[in-house]
Amino acid sequence: MMLLWREAWIKPLSEYDLGSKICAYCNKRFNDLDFVTSCEFCGIGIMHDLCANSHINTHHGKQVNAKVDAHKDKPLHDYQ
């Protein structure tokens, strides 16, 4: 199993810092204390954290796989 670690520190940002009141994925307004993030693969803008997951899964599947493959150079277990 491979899990993808997303930087998980929380940084409070105001609307002004974000430059947007609306999620770039679902186009809904952000609510107070929503978890938001940006896409590391494109410049779509700020999205809800969950929307970013959907966005990355649907739009960047290949890039995620490439990233996973890049870490497969060394086998985790050497049974030989």
Ligand SMILES: [Zn+2]
């Ligand atoms: Zn959203």
Ligand SMILES: [Zn+2]
């Ligand atoms: Zn993206």
